[in-house]
Amino acid sequence: MxxxxxxxxxxxxxxxxxxxxxxxxxxxxxxxxxxxxxxxxxxxxxxxxxxxxxxxxxxxxxxxxxxAKPVHKPWLPLAVSISVAALLVYGALGLPEFADPSAPIHQHVVPRYLQNEVDVPNVVTAVLASFRGYDTLGETTVVFTAGAGIIALLRRRKPRDAQP
Amino acid sequence: MRHDLVLRVVAKLLIPFILVFALYVQFHGDFGPGGGFQAGVILAAGIVFYALIYGVDTARKLVPDWLVETLLASGVLIYAGVGFAGLLLGGNFLDYFVLDHDPIHGQHRGIFWVEVGVAVTVSGVMLKIFYMFASRGRLDEEQDKGGGDA
Incomplete structure (x- = not known):
């Protein structure tokens, strides 16, 4: 990669x-x-x-x-992205070990999700559609908004000579 | 690409399987990997594939613009409708337990319809974006041929 x-x-x-x-x-x-x-x-x-x-x-x-050749020198964006990347790596160092069962995220709501009271074998679907239904509704609305924005931006306009 | 025999035949063979796979991902999402979003994208990808091989105009005849726009909006409405159905049946918004006498069945029903909503919106949006880009290129060509000053 x-x-x-x-x-x-x-x-x-x-x-x-x-x-x-x-x-x-x-x-x-x-x-x-x-x-x-x-x-x-x-x-x-x-x-x-x-x-x-x-x-x-x-x-x-x-x-x-x-x-096209860039108009500006890339130093400022480069510095910004390198510093953000360094911050992210620094933050990632503080995360718990990968697949650590005692990580905080596995102590809070995950046990209840995994009890699977909705009886759907795929836990991802259960979390996505049921426990986090509000989030998914928001995501669907975001996708819809993206489509509406594309329509608003690229909608076929009338030929130019028809306009005043 | 429209006159390439191999591509046309292979596309004709593959597209039904792509569409069936989309349905499988949609309805088997409760048991295996997948769900509404993936199914919607695969469905749209099948139709985009068809449009690439057979031309956008043919695809537009198959899946016209008004249908795509209706899909785009109705998915969100289906999703929100499930939420309001929960409200009407005496639960909270997006509360699936009240959708059936058996709460577990209610959950299954709610998840099913929610996934349908997601799939419908996603496939609609993907197709709409593709149509928009494709038709824009052709429109520019027409303007170049016709006016010259466009």
């Missing part, structure tokens, strides 16, 4: 970048399967590698295939 990103950075051909990001998504899905998060892996494979690749290719069709 790191190799994919490193190849992606100096590449100026946007088509190659899109294909590489699709490869990155598939590798990410594999990593998620290795972490036993099959639901997320499925989403990553279908959204990250499938739909978004198609959408990016569609966007590429509308513009030029080569990335």
């Amino acid at each position: 790191a190799l994919t990103v490193l190849v992606m950075i100096p590449t100026r051909n946007l088509f190659a970048v899109i294909v590489l990001s699709g490869i990155y998504s598939f590798l990410m899905a594999t990593a998620l399967v290795a972490l036993d998060a099959v639901d997320v892996a499925m989403t990553e494979a279908s959204v990250g590698a499938g739909i978004s690749t198609v959408l990016l290719l569609g966007a590429l069709y509308l513009c030029k295939g080569e990335e």
Whole structure:
């Protein structure tokens, strides 16, 4: 995955970048399967590698295939992203061990989720649709809003000479 | 791509399986991995695949714009409707226990309809975004051919 990103950075051909990001998504899905998060892996494979690749290719069709030279020097954004990354790594060092059963997150509501009073074998679905139903309603509304925004932005306008 | 025989035949063979797999992911989400979001995306991906091979216009005939826009809105309405059904039957908002005499069955029913809502909205939005991008490119071409100043 790191190799994919490193190849992606100096590449100026946007088509190659899109294909590489699709490869990155598939590798990410594999990593998620290795972490036993099959639901997320499925989403990553279908959204990250499938739909978004198609959408990016569609966007590429509308513009030029080569990335333009940047106007500004990249030092300020680079400094910001490196410092944010350092902060995140510093924060991640304070997290409990991976799959540690005594981690705080496994002490609070997880036992109740795993008792599975809704009797649905896939706990992810139970948490997503039942225990956290409000969250999922919000997510669905966000997706709907994204669609509505796309319609508002890209709605087919009337030809220019029809306008005053 | 429209005249490539291999692609057309392979697409014709694969698309039914993609759509059936979407339904499987949708309805088997209670037991295995999957659920509304994944099913919606796979469904949309199947139709996008069809549009890539056979052209956007053919896909638009199959799944017209008004249908996509209706899907997009009705998914959220189905989801919220489940919530209000819980309210009407004497529970809290999004309370599935009251949807059936047996609380467990009520939960199953609630989760089922909620997942349907998510799948409908997600597939609608994905298709709509794809249609928007695709038709925009074609519109620009038409303007270039017609006016020249566009």
